[in-house]
Amino acid sequence: xxxxxxxxxxxxxxxxxxxxxxxxxxxxxxxxxxxxxxxxxxxxxxxxxxxxxxxxxxxxxxxxxxxxxxxxxxxxxxxxxxxxxxxxxxxxxxxxxxxxxxxxxxxxxxxxxxxxxxxxxxxxxxxxxxxxxxxxxxxxxxxxxxxxxxxxxxxxxxxxxxxxxxxxxxxxxxxxxxxxxxxxxxxxxxxxxxxxxxxxxxxxxxxxxxxxxxxxxxxxxxxxxxxxxxxxxxxxxxxxxxxxxxxxxxxxxxxxxxxxxxxxxxxxxxxxxxxxxxxxxxxxxxxxxxxxxxxxxxxxxxxxxxxxxxxxxxxxxxxxxxxxxxxxxxxxxxxxxxxxxxxxxxxxxxxxxxxxxxxxxxxxxxxxxxxxxxxxxxxxxxxxxxxxxxxxxxxxxxxxxxxxxxxxxxxxxxxxxxxxxxxxxxxxxxxxxxxxxxxxxxxxxxxxxxxxxxxxxxxxxxxxxxxxxxxxxxxxxxxxxxxxx
Amino acid sequence: xxxxxxxxxxxxxxxxxxxxxxxxxxxxxxxxxxxxxxxxxxxxxxxxxxxxxxxxxxxxxxxxxxxxxxxxxxxxxxxxxxxxxxxxxxxxxxxxxxxxxxxxxxxxxxxxxxxxxxxxxxxxxxxxxxxxxxxxxxxxxxxxxxxxxxxxxxxxxxxxxxxxxxxxxxxxxxxxxxxxxxxxxxxxxxxxxxxxxxxxxxxxxxxxxxxxxxxxxxxxxxxxxxxxxxxxxxxxxxxxxxxxxxxxxxxxxxxxxxxxxxxxxxxxxxxxxxxxxxxxxxxxxxxxxxxxxxxxxxxxxxxxxxxxxxxxxxxx
Numbered sequence: 185x186x187x188x189x190x191x192x193x194x195x196x197x198x199x200x201x202x203x204x205x206x207x208x209x210x211x212x213x214x215x216x217x218x219x220x221x222x223x224x225x226x227x228x229x230x231x232x233x234x235x236x237x238x239x240x241x242x243x244x245x246x247x248x249x250x251x252x253x254x255x256x257x258x259x260x261x262x263x264x265x266x267x268x269x270x271x272x273x274x275x276x277x278x279x280x281x282x283x284x285x286x287x288x289x290x291x292x293x294x295x296x297x298x299x300x301x302x303x304x305x306x307x308x309x310x311x312x313x314x315x316x317x318x319x320x321x322x323x324x325x326x327x328x329x330x331x332x333x334x335x336x337x338x339x340x341x342x343x344x345x346x347x348x349x350x351x352x353x354x355x356x357x358x359x360x361x362x363x364x365x366x367x368x369x370x371x372x373x374x375x376x377x378x379x380x381x382x383x384x385x386x387x388x389x390x391x392x393x394x395x396x397x398x399x400x401x402x403x404x405x406x407x408x409x410x411x412x413x414x415x416x417x418x419x420x421x422x423x424x425x426x427x428x429x430x431x432x433x434x435x436x437x438x439x440x441x442x443x444x445x446x447x448x449x450x451x452x453x454x455x456x457x458x459x460x461x462x463x464x465x466x467x468x469x470x471x472x473x474x475x476x477x478x479x480x481x482x483x484x485x486x487x488x489x490x491x492x493x494x495x496x497x498x499x500x501x502x503x504x505x506x507x508x509x510x511x512x513x514x515x516x517x518x519x520x521x522x523x524x525x526x527x528x529x530x531x532x533x534x535x536x537x538x539x540x541x542x543x544x545x546x547x548x549x550x551x552x553x554x555x556x557x558x559x560x561x562x563x564x565x566x567x568x569x570x571x572x573x574x575x576x577x578x579x580x581x582x583x584x585x586x587x588x589x590x591x592x593x594x595x596x597x598x599x600x601x602x603x604x605x606x607x608x609x610x611x612x613x614x615x616x617x618x619x620x621x622x623x624x625x626x627x628x629x630x631x632x633x634x635x636x637x638x639x640x641x642x643x644x645x646x647x648x649x650x651x652x653x654x655x656x657x658x659x660x661x662x663x664x665x666x667x668x669x
Numbered sequence: 670x671x672x673x674x675x676x677x678x679x680x681x682x683x684x685x686x687x688x689x690x691x692x693x694x695x696x697x698x699x700x701x702x703x704x705x706x707x708x709x710x711x712x713x714x715x716x717x718x719x720x721x722x723x724x725x726x727x728x729x730x731x732x733x734x735x736x737x738x739x740x741x742x743x744x745x746x747x748x749x750x751x752x753x754x755x756x757x758x759x760x761x762x763x764x765x766x767x768x769x770x771x772x773x774x775x776x777x778x779x780x781x782x783x784x785x786x787x788x789x790x791x792x793x794x795x796x797x798x799x800x801x802x803x804x805x806x807x808x809x810x811x812x813x814x815x816x817x818x819x820x821x822x823x824x825x826x827x828x829x830x831x832x833x834x835x836x837x838x839x840x841x842x843x844x845x846x847x848x849x850x851x852x853x854x855x856x857x858x859x860x861x862x863x864x865x866x867x868x869x870x871x872x873x874x875x876x877x878x879x880x881x882x883x884x885x886x887x888x889x890x891x892x893x894x895x896x897x898x899x900x901x902x903x904x905x906x907x908x909x910x911x912x913x914x915x916x917x918x919x920x921x922x923x924x925x926x927x928x929x930x931x932x933x934x935x936x937x938x939x940x941x942x943x944x945x946x947x948x949x950x951x952x953x954x955x956x957x958x959x960x961x962x963x964x965x966x967x968x969x970x971x972x973x974x975x976x977x978x979x980x981x982x983x984x985x
Contacts, residue, residue, distance in 0.1 A: 559837065559840065560841045563840070563842075567845075619844070622790065622840050625794055625798075625799045626799040626802060627836050
């Protein structure tokens with residue numbers, strides 16, 4: 185690659201250039217030291233805008249947050265007291281890289297609740313599920329290696345994939361998740377191009393952000409394809425237990441274990457789990473269950489990253505599971521989030537109406553909304569944040585490259601109470617109406633939403649485009665903007 | 670000016686360029702401290718005036734980018750408070766920040782700037798201006814660059830290569846501003862000339878922004894460390910360099926800038942002509958920003974630049 189010429193002052197064309205000066209260029213020195221991989225790591229303008237949504241007057245539907253205010257403070261205090269009484273010294277000490285046995289026991293219990301039997305020796309406890317993605321990339325990806333994943337995909341995985349200089353192939357999902365025939369076509373093409381896919385990254389349940397759940401037939405076929413082609417699958421399942429309707433489906437891990445005729449050990453699926461959504465993200469505890477040779481490399485990678493995950497929080501989890509009732513708490517969360525999901529869908533029907541399509545997730549935390557293809561949700565966010573005081577994740581964050589996803593958005597329904605959900609959706613609806621009205625004025629015709637209709641939308645007489653034409657906003661918006669300063 | 674001044678550095682604020690401003694501000698603070706000044710950084714918010722009244726600084730260094738910081742809002746406030754401040758005054762800030770106004774002024778003064786048309790949101794909503802867009806397309810041709818009138822980041826800046834893409838691009842730009850600029854796209858090399866005060870103003874060596882990936886360029890790249898490599902001094906024929914610097918000085922004087930500024934230009938590939946795009950009244954002052962790089966190439970240290978800009982606060 186071409187060497188940056190920042191230090192080159194020998195050119196005579198610049199005016200003011202002087203002969204002998206110290207070679208160390210003060211200003212270029214960091215740039216010159218950065219690793220090549222950082223060139224792909226970017227903090228986009230969009231991300232900077234997201235940082236600004238953390239104002240108190242902004243209703244944020246942007247986070248990936250569960251609602252931790254539902255956890256009883258007395259119980260938290262009691263558990264912490266137990267940990268300190270029984271094992272202060274251990275809690276304050278380093279722990280084993282693979283995690284503490286007491287924590288792994290809890291993981292076995294959670295996996296069993298997902299209908300998946302595992303061998304505790306196949307588990308590594310990690311610092312959040314995010315670390316699993318990082319460690320798997322660290323273990324498997326050389327620069328240019330291909331990761332095949334869904335489109336859209338988990339926005340938080342993208343910086344990790346970029347940091348390891350992976351090439352990412354995204355396969356557009358439908359209401360049953362990743363279409364496996366499309367996956368096979370992609371794998372064939374990659375093979376023909378002489379490129380090497382290393383693993384398939386999928387979120388089979390209530391996909392973040394697309395909302396879809398992979399059907400059983402596709403799950404089975406995905407495992408077969410992985411076997412046929414000797415590829416690994418990273419199954420990211422943070423929300424499996426947060427199902428609000430319908431039947432649970434078997435994990436890819438368990439399907440693969442069955443396929444090889446083993447009770448509890450897949451040999452091509454790396455399973456990613458987390459306590460973040462069923463207990464607390466503040467604990468920063470997740471786990472991987474992986475084939476032994478992969479597990480050993482993950483362990484080595486983790487030694488280099490952080491030696492071990494926090495024994496304090498691991499012991500907290502152990503105490504919590506020992507106390508009992510963890511599934512009962514998950515049920516409480518399910519009831520709460522189901523109500524909130526329904527409230528958001530109701531608000532979408534009222535305020536977005538015909539101007540958008542959206543998913544109806546059977547679980548998880550997110551709804552994915554798609555607007556008229558000419559609306560760029562990054563720009564919409566700028567307007568909605570400034571004029572209406574509301575935030576969401578623009579769809580582009582869920583795509584690795586280019587302009588894809590530009591007219592979609594991700595909305596979190598789990599983290600905030602119903603009245604705020606309704607008000608937030610009303611505000612976004614207002615911003616959309618204004619943009620559609622403007623588009624209509626520019627093109628002489630009202631705009632329509634595009635994209636697959638994944639939701640059952642209400643048949644309603646209140647034509648939302650009717651209030652698009654009349655737009656009394658500007659003055660009061662400007663007033664508000666000047667007050668904001 | 671006394672050797673040791675009490676200086677408040679204004680940074681951050683609620684603008685879309687907050688994070689760049691925080692980095693600029695941090696660099697400025699460190700530099701002014703090295704120069705022996707008594708420096709206080711202020712992350713601009715509702716308590717700004719109170720903090721300034723408590724602090725009673727000798728001068729205010731404005732390291733804010735984007736709205737408020739560059740459009741004359743904070744500059745007018747400093748005048749109201751009677752505090753000496755760095756950089757351009759309110760009127761130059763308004764002229765430079767409003768790209769449409771700046772382009773009108775340059776056009777009238779005979780300074781080459783790409784052909785353009787401005788459109789206001791209310792004229793589209795209330796006066797049927799949508800029907801006039803066709804005529805604008807015909808006059809300017811494609812591809813077109815659509816920009817919000819104010820704002821220095823890549824946000825809302827869009828490329829339209831056909832009629833079909835234009836409405837969406839315009840709605841995107843209107844998300845940031847009530848006024849939008851449609852500008853003929855000049856294909857070529859992306860240049861910047863930074864200027865420091867003097868009689869006449871001193872043009873620093875030309876910097877060229879080179880996209881890192883061949884054939885890949887978007888407006889986000891320009892504002893991201895790592896996406897673009899900056900070459901300073903730009904490898905240009907001597908007369909092109911001279912002409913770029915001359916144009917920048919003319920623009921600096923025309924718009925009434927003070928202290929420092931950065932003028933962005935394009936060197937058109939097909940014609941070899943230089944075109945002035947816009948002027949930034951508060952150039953970035955991060956370690957990788959263009960003005961510090963250009964100053965360094967001219968043999969001026971970052972701290973020397975700061976000292977000069979600070980002195981300008983007392984000499985308006």
